[in-house]
Amino acid sequence: MLQIYNSLTKKKEVFKSVEEGKVSIYTCGPTVYSSSHVGNFSAFLMADLLVRYLKYKGFEVKWIMNITDVGHLTDDNELSDSGEDKMEAASKKENKTVWEIARHYEDLFMKDLKTLKILPAFKYPRATEHIEEMIDMIKLLDEKGVIYETSDGVYFDISKFKDYGKLSGNSLEALQAGARVEVNEDKKSPFDFALWKKLTGKNEDHIMKWDSPWGTGFPGWHLECSAMSKKYLGETLDFHTGGEDNKFPHHESEIAQSETANGKKFVNYWMHKSHIVLNDEKMSKSLGNFFTVQDVMNKGFSADSIRFTFITAHYRSKLNFNEDQLNESQKTIDKFNDFIQTVLKVNTSDCEDETASIIKSAKQQFEKGMDDDLNMSVALASLFGFMKSIRKNIESGNVSKESKTAVLDFMKELNSIFEVFDFDEKKEKEFSKDEQDVINKLIEKRNKFRAEKNWAEADKIREELIRMGVNIADKK
RNA sequence: GGCGACGUAGCCAAGCGGUAAGGCAGAAGUCUGCAAAACUUCUAUGCACCAGUUCAAAUCUGGUCGUCGCCUCCA
Numbered sequence: 269m270l271q272i273y274n275s276l277t278k279k280k281e282v283f284k285s286v287e288e289g290k291v292s293i294y295t296c297g298p299t300v301y302s303s304s305h306v307g308n309f310s311a312f313l314m315a316d317l318l319v320r321y322l323k324y325k326g327f328e329v330k331w332i333m334n335i336t337d338v339g340h341l342t343d344d345n346e347l348s349d350s351g352e353d354k355m356e357a358a359s360k361k362e363n364k365t366v367w368e369i370a371r372h373y374e375d376l377f378m379k380d381l382k383t384l385k386i387l388p389a390f391k392y393p394r395a396t397e398h399i400e401e402m403i404d405m406i407k408l409l410d411e412k413g414v415i416y417e418t419s420d421g422v423y424f425d426i427s428k429f430k431d432y433g434k435l436s437g438n439s440l441e442a443l444q445a446g447a448r449v450e451v452n453e454d455k456k457s458p459f460d461f462a463l464w465k466k467l468t469g470k471n472e473d474h475i476m477k478w479d480s481p482w483g484t485g486f487p488g489w490h491l492e493c494s495a496m497s498k499k500y501l502g503e504t505l506d507f508h509t510g511g512e513d514n515k516f517p518h519h520e521s522e523i524a525q526s527e528t529a530n531g532k533k534f535v536n537y538w539m540h541k542s543h544i545v546l547n548d549e550k551m552s553k554s555l556g557n558f559f560t561v562q563d564v565m566n567k568g569f570s571a572d573s574i575r576f577t578f579i580t581a582h583y584r585s586k587l588n589f590n591e592d593q594l595n596e597s598q599k600t601i602d603k604f605n606d607f608i609q610t611v612l613k614v615n616t617s618d619c620e621d622e623t624a625s626i627i628k629s630a631k632q633q634f635e636k637g638m639d640d641d642l643n644m645s646v647a648l649a650s651l652f653g654f655m656k657s658i659r660k661n662i663e664s665g666n667v668s669k670e671s672k673t674a675v676l677d678f679m680k681e682l683n684s685i686f687e688v689f690d691f692d693e694k695k696e697k698e699f700s701k702d703e704q705d706v707i708n709k710l711i712e713k714r715n716k717f718r719a720e721k722n723w724a725e726a727d728k729i730r731e732e733l734i735r736m737g738v739n740i741a742d743k744k
Numbered sequence: 745g746g747c748g749a750c751g752u753a754g755c756c757a758a759g760c761g762g763u764a765a766g767g768c769a770g771a772a773g774u775c776u777g778c779a780a781a782a783c784u785u786c787u788a789u790g791c792a793c794c795a796g797u798u799c800a801a802a803u804c805u806g807g808u809c810g811u812c813g814c815c816u817c818c819a
Contacts, residue, residue, distance in 0.1 A: 278748095295819095296819070297819090298819080299817085299818080304819080305819090307818090307819060308818085308819045309819080310819070311819035312819075314819090354817070354818095433747095436747070436748085436814070436815080437747050437748060437814090438746080438747055438748095438814090438815075439746095439747090441746095489817090509819095510819060511818075511819025512749095512813070512814075512819080513813080513814070513817095513818060513819065514818085514819070515748095515814070516747095516814060516815065517815085517816090540819090541819060542749085542812095542813080543812090543813070543819075544819090545812075545813095548811070548812065549812085550812080550813070550818095551819095552818055552819090553817085553818050554816095554817065554818055555818090581756085581757090582757085584749085585749095585750080585757090586749090586750085586812070586813080587756095588756085592755070592756085592768085592769095593756075595768090596755090596756070596767075596768055596769095599767090599768070600767070600768085603767095606781070606782090610781090610782085637758090643758080645756095645757055645758050645759095645765085645766070645767090646758060646759090646765080646766085648766070648767075649757095649758075649765055649766040649767080650766090651766095652766060652767070653765095653766080656783085659782070659783080660783085663782080663783075718776090718777080721776085721777070723777055723778065726777090726778090727777095727778070727779080730778095730779080739780085740779090740780090741779095741780065741781070742775090742777095742778090742779085742780090
C-alpha cells in the first residue's frame with residue numbers, strides 16, 4: 269500500500285488513483301531561457317523515481333512534463349524595474365531570436381534528461397503551442413465571474429477563491445500583512461495574478477505575442493499548466509510534482525484557476541521536491557551558484573552517480589550536494605555491479621538453497637520502504653543485507669541454477685527503478701599467444717621480486733600489467 | 745514582519761512511545777608487503793539545549809538556541 273506525503277494536506281496519505289490501475293502525473297518542467305542545472309534535474313528525477321516505482325507496482329502511468337517557452341516577466345508589476353523577460357534578455361545576450369533560444373535550451377534539456385536516464389514522458393507540451401487552450405480557460409473563468417480587465421491585462425480575482433493560500437499555508441490576510449510586493453494601483457489585490465498581459469507599457473514590444481479577445485498579448489505564466497494538464501490528463505490529476513519554490517504563487521494559482529474553471533478538484537496528491545543546497549545555500553539560477561549536468565560530468569563524475577545521488581536522497585530533505593556525495597554514490601553503484609558480476613560468474617550446483625526466501629524478504633523490505641513515501645534509506649538497507657546473504661550462499665558453494673537466475677531477475681527488476689546496474693558479464697580479456705607469453709613472463713618476474721621483497725619493482729610490474737588489461741589480485 | 749521545514753556518530757542517514765537500521769570513512773583480523781574485492785569483529789549509556797507528561801521519550805507537550813526554505817523569476 270503506497271503512501272505519499274501530500275503537500276496540500278501535509279500528511280502521508282494512502283495512494284488511490286482516480287482510475288483503477290492508471291496514474292496521471294503532471295510535472296512542472298523547465299523554462300527554456302538557459303541551461304537547467306542539477307538542482308532542476310533533481311526535481312525531475314524525483315518524478316522519474318515516482319513514475320518508475322508506480323510502474324514497478326504495475327500501474328499504467330501517463331506522465332506529462334511541460335516546456336515553458338513563453339517569456340514571462342519576473343514580476344507582474346509595472347511599477348517594478350526589476351521585471352524583465354527572461355527569454356528576451358537571453359535573446360539579446362546571445363544574439364538569437366527568442367524562438368531560437370527556446371528550441372536551443374529545450375534541446376539541451378532533452379539531452380540531459382536522456383543522460384540521466386529519466387524515462388520519456390508521454391508528451392512534453394510547449395506553452396507556445398497551447399495558447400488557444402489557455403484562452404479557452406480564461407473564457408471559462410470569465411463565465412464564472414472571477415476575472416477582471418485592466419489597462420495592462422486580465423487578472424484573476426483571488427478574493428473569489430476561498431482556498432487561495434491553502435497549499436503554501438498562507439491565509440489571504442497573512443499574505444497581505446507580509447506583502448513585500450509593490451502595489452499595482454490597477455489591481456484589486458497585489459496577489460491577483462495575470463491571466464493575459466497586453467502589449468502596453470514596457471511590454472509594448474514583447475516579441476512573442478498572440479491575438480485574444482482581450483487584445484494582442486501573451487498569457488500569464490500560471491495558466492499553461494492548468495490548460496495543458498487538462499488537455500492531456502483531464503480535470504483531476506493523480507499527481508502534480510515540482511520544486512518546492514513552485515508552491516507559491518505558481519501552484520497556488522493553478523489550483524485557483526483549474527478548480528474554478530472546471531468545478532472539480534484539481535490534484536489529488538501534490539509532491540514538492542526540496543531544494544538541493546551548496547554550502548547550506550540553495551542552488552539556484554538567480555543566486556548563480558549552480559552546476560549543469562555537463563559541469564559535473566566534466567569533473568569526472570558519471571551521469572549514473574548524479575542520478576543515483578538524487579534518487580537515493582529523500583526528496584523532502586534538502587540534499588547538500590558535493591563531491592563526497594557523488595563519490596559515495598559511485599562506490600555504491602560499483603558495489604551493486606561487483607555483486608552482479610559475482611553472481612554472473614558463479615558456478616551452480618544441484619542443491620537446495622535458501623535463495624528464494626532471501627529474495628522474498630528483501631523484496632518485502634524494499635517495497636515496505638518505498639511504499640512509505642519513497643523511503644529509499646530503508647529500501648536500500650534491505651538490499652545491502654540481501655547482497656550479504658547471497659554472497660554467503662555463493663561462498664559456501666550452494667547455489668542452484670534456478671537461484672542464480674532468480675537473483676539476477678530480482679536485480680533486473682530493481683534496475684527498472686535504479687537504472688544504473690550493468691548485467692554484461694565482464695569477460696577476461698582475450699590475448700594473443702605472444703601477448704600471453706609476455707604476460708606470463710611479467711608475472712614470473714613480479715613473483716620473483718615479491719619473493720625477494722623488492723616491492724618497488726613488483727609494484728611497477730603490477731602497474732604495467734594493469735595497463736595491459738590484466739588484473740592482479742594477490743592471494744597467499 | 746508572515747508562513748513552513750529541519751537539528752541523530754567524523755560524514756550521509758533510518759527511526760514516528762518500548763530502550764539507537766543501513767551506507768561511507770576509520771580500526772583490527774581472514775592474508776608475507778602495498779593496492780583491490782569479499783567476509784568477520786569493533787566504532788553514539790546517547791539523538792541541539794532546558795523543562796514537563798509517562799512505568800517508559802530521539803519519538804508527545806511547552807520553551808530556548810541554531811540552520812534553511814517560501815512570501816519576487818527560479819525545480
